[in-house]
Amino acid sequence: MPEETDMELKDKVSPSRVGEKRWWHRWFRTPGELRELGVVGINMRNARFLLPNNPRRLYDLVDNKLRTKALAEEKGMTVAETYGVARTPHDVKVLHKLLEGRDAFVIKPARGSGGKGIMVIDKRKGKDFLKPSGAVVTEGELKNHVSNILAGLFSLGGKRDEALIEYRVNALELLTSLSFQGAPDVRVVMLHGYPIMAMLRASTKESDGRSNLHQGALGIGIDIATGVSVHAIHHGRTVTKHPDLGIDLVGIQIPEWDRILEMAVMCQEMTGLGYLGVDIMIDEKFGPLMIEVNARPGLAIQMANGIGLMKRLEPVVAEHKRRPSAELVDKIAYSKKYFRALD
Incomplete structure (x- = not known):
């Protein structure tokens, strides 16, 4: 999927290693x-x-991240646990049920590109949620974000999507x-x-x-x-x-x-x-x-x-x-x- 690293490296080069010819940042190269x-x-x-x-x-x-995770689990690989999937406007309305008992989680589009649409929640603060940066996210803002995911705002080709709610990795x-x-x-x-x-x-x-x-x-x-x-x-x-x-x-x-x-x-x-x-x-x-x-x-x-x-x-x-x-x-x-x- 297109992402932050999809760029032409015509003038953005850095010093190399392994004894190869050195690159110099932002020098024009033919x-x-x-x-x-x-x-x-x-x-x-x-x-x-x-x-x-x-x-x-x-x-x-x-x-499709859901399909990828299923394949990985079949192969015996460990993946981040999926807590729930929001697929319809009704799921958005009852989002609190999918989040019940979850203080930390990640919401991401199933078909997202370039890391777009990923929201990391670190903890709860009353009825609100906190990002790792400390920024407050209200329940209404969380639902709006999920609605945008379903509408395809972050997906490949702008197609309708699904929102994954999964384990927030403790690195x-x-x-x-x-x-x-x-x-x-x-x-x-x-x-x-x-x-x-x-x-x-x-x-x-x-x-x-x-x-x-x-x-x-x-x-x-x-x-x-x-x-x-x-x-x-x-x-x-x-x-x-x-x-x-x-x-x-x-x-x-x-x-x-x-x-x-x-x-x-x-x-x-x-x-x-x-x-x-x-x-x-x-x-x-x-x-x-x-x-x-x-x-x-x-x-x-x-x-x-x-x-x-x-x-x-x-x-x-x-x-x-x-x-x-x-x-x-x-x-x-x-x-x-x-x-x-x-x-």
Whole structure:
């Protein structure tokens, strides 16, 4: 689904790692120079990797979050519990019944795009609700928000939608310390089931607890081999500390990294999509939770890692041709070996 990372990277580049030619932020680059650096733009992504590998008939498996969660549960993956689904205006009127006994929860469109329409409620305050930022949301405002979801205000193509009410993830303290009033998530991008790149998306005061990079969240590149953060960006600019918290962003070990990669590859197997992104959050109690699968993963992950995607996509294309039936463990081992970030 279109999202904050769907952008052409013609003049937004960051210093690279792994001993490759360095990128400099906002210097103009010709198409030829971008190709040499391995930068993948939207047109190239669509023509060479997305359209040939993602049959249209499979899109609904991931564009509908309810279907995606059901598939993940069948595969034995842990997902955020669904408390209820609002489908009709009547459901909006009796929303209080769906929320009964729930102090913290997330409301999101089943077919939302780019993180739009997601509302995180942290606690109750009398008859009202509080966001992680402390902003008050009345019951009437909550119902209006759900009505807007049903009307398709946040959905792909503006079609009528359903509103999911689900468990509000209690992220690990290690990760919440990197995020301003929001729970960060890990995005893993894959081709043919091989993990290509990963990043942690952490919120800032500007992004209001959301992990949307266009709204001011941070993109923190993660070494595929070790799960350690190696590079970070904010509005396309390289940073080393959180702009609000002053916390170091590089050198952080992401917990349960092997399990995260395993879940990402399982998502590829369960959907059949060749090119995709998987979003995972790490809960204090339940560990890694599959949150979402994206059939149109964006491109700012290159900036977060300081590496052009083509440097990794082309080797995987060749490896997939050589070993089309490689097992999950072999794909992860390949990515760890050949996509390791160097000091």
